[in-house]
Amino acid sequence: MKRRQFNKLVAGLTAGVCMTALSLSVQAADPLKVGFVYVGPIGDHGWSYQHDQGRLSVEAEFGDKVKTTYVENVAEGADAQRVIYNLAKTGHELIFTTSFGFMNPTLKVAKQFPNVVFEHATGYKMAKNVGTYISTTFEGRYVAGYVASQVTKSNKIGYIASFPIPEVIRDINAVQLSLNKYNPDAELKIIWVNSWFDPGKEADAANAMMDQGVDVILQHTDSPAAMQAAERRGAYAVGQASDMSSFGPKAHLLSVVDEWGPHYINTVNAVMNDTWKPKANVEGMKEGAIVIPSFNESIPGDVIAHAEELIAGIKDGSVYPFAGPIKNKAGQLMVPEGARMTYAELEKMNWYVEGIESDIPQ
Incomplete structure (x- = not known):
C-alpha cells in the first residue's frame, strides 16, 4: 500500500473513531426526561402544588441533567391513561403519577413501555417497572x-x-x-x-x-x-x-x-445510576416526608x-x-x-x- 493511501486510511479511521466518541458523548449528555401527572392544578396550594414543588426540587438538584414535564388537571380514568401514554411515547424515561385513581392507567401503560420507569403515588399495585410511594x-x-x-x-x-x-x-x-x-x-x-x-x-x-x-x-x-x-x-x-x-x-x-422533594431526588438518582427497583416506598415524619x-x-x-x-x-x-x-x-x-x-x-x-x-x- 502506498504511503499516501495508508495515511488517508488512518485519517479516515481516526475521524470515524472521533465522530463515534463525539456521538457517544452527546448521547451520554442527553438529559433524563422525567414526567409528572397531576390530578389538580399546580395552583391548588395543596396536593398538586406540593408535588410540583418536588418537581422543582429535582430541577434544582440536577440542573441540565434532567428535563421535567408536567401535565395538570388530569381526570382519573381514561384521560389519565392517554396522558401517561403520551409522556412515555415522547421519550420520558421516568414518570410519576400522583393520584390514587391513576393506578390502573399507570399499570396499563407500563405494560406497553417496559423500559420506562413508573412510580405511582398512594397506590398498592406494582409491576417490574412500576413502584409505589406514599407518605404516612x-x-x-x-x-x-x-x-x-x-x-x-x-x-x-x-x-x-x-x-x-x-x-x-x-x-x-x-x-x-x-x-x-x-x-x-x-x-x-x-x-x-x-x-x-x-x-x-x-x-x-x-x-x-x-x-x-x-x-x-x-x-x-x-x-x-x-x-x-x-x-x-x-x-x-x-x-x-x-x-x-x-x-x-x-x-x-x-x-x-x-415533602416530596427527597423522594423524587432519590428516585431520579436511582434511575440515572441504574439501581432503581420496584418497591413500595412508605415514608413519614421520621424520614421528613411529613x-x-x-x-x-x-x-x-x-x-x-x-x-x-x-x-x-x-x-x-x-x-x-x-x-x-x-x-x-x-x-x-x-x-x-x-x-x-x-x-x-x-x-x-x-x-x-x-x-x-x-x-x-x-
Whole structure:
C-alpha cells in the first residue's frame, strides 16, 4: 500500500473513531426526561402544588441533567391513561403519577413501555417497572386531632373528605383515635365532597359544618377554600398537603405538609445510576416526608408542647396512632392491646374506628 493511501486510511479511521466518541458523548449528555401527572392544578396550594414543588426540587438538584414535564388537571380514568401514554411515547424515561385513581392507567401503560420507569403515588399495585410511594399522612392527622381536641369550644370537629378510599378512611380514623384519647366528648362530623379539588364544594362543606356548630375543620381535599371560610367566620382549620397559613392567619392551627422533594431526588438518582427497583416506598415524619412547619400562636403553650412530644414520639416509634386496643364503630375489637396495625393492613382499611357515628359511603 502506498504511503499516501495508508495515511488517508488512518485519517479516515481516526475521524470515524472521533465522530463515534463525539456521538457517544452527546448521547451520554442527553438529559433524563422525567414526567409528572397531576390530578389538580399546580395552583391548588395543596396536593398538586406540593408535588410540583418536588418537581422543582429535582430541577434544582440536577440542573441540565434532567428535563421535567408536567401535565395538570388530569381526570382519573381514561384521560389519565392517554396522558401517561403520551409522556412515555415522547421519550420520558421516568414518570410519576400522583393520584390514587391513576393506578390502573399507570399499570396499563407500563405494560406497553417496559423500559420506562413508573412510580405511582398512594397506590398498592406494582409491576417490574412500576413502584409505589406514599407518605404516612395519618401521623400528621393524629397530631392535628390532638390539637383540635384541645382548642375546640363546641366539641364539634369537622372533616371534609374526598373519596372513600383507604388513604382517606385511615386519616379520618387517626383523627378520631386522637379525639378518643384526648377529648372523648368531641364529635367528628364528616362531609364527603367526591372530589380532590373543588373550591366551591369545599367552601360549601365548611360553611355547612360551621352552621352546625363545628369550630375546627380538617380536610382531605386540596384547595384552601375551607381555610378561607374558617377565617371569615372565626373558626379554626388545618391545612392539607402544603402550608396553608397564608390563607387564614387567624384560622390556621397547623398544616400537615407533604415533602416530596427527597423522594423524587432519590428516585431520579436511582434511575440515572441504574439501581432503581420496584418497591413500595412508605415514608413519614421520621424520614421528613411529613412535616408540621408551625403552630398558631393562639394555641396554649402546653398544647403545643405536647403536640411536639407526639411528633418526637412518632419519629422515634414510641407513639403509633394505630396501636391497640382499637375497636371498630360497632364495638368489635380489631387490634388487640399490644399489637400494631401494619402498613399492609392500613392500606386496605375500609372500616371506621369506635366513636364515628356516620357510615362510609358505598
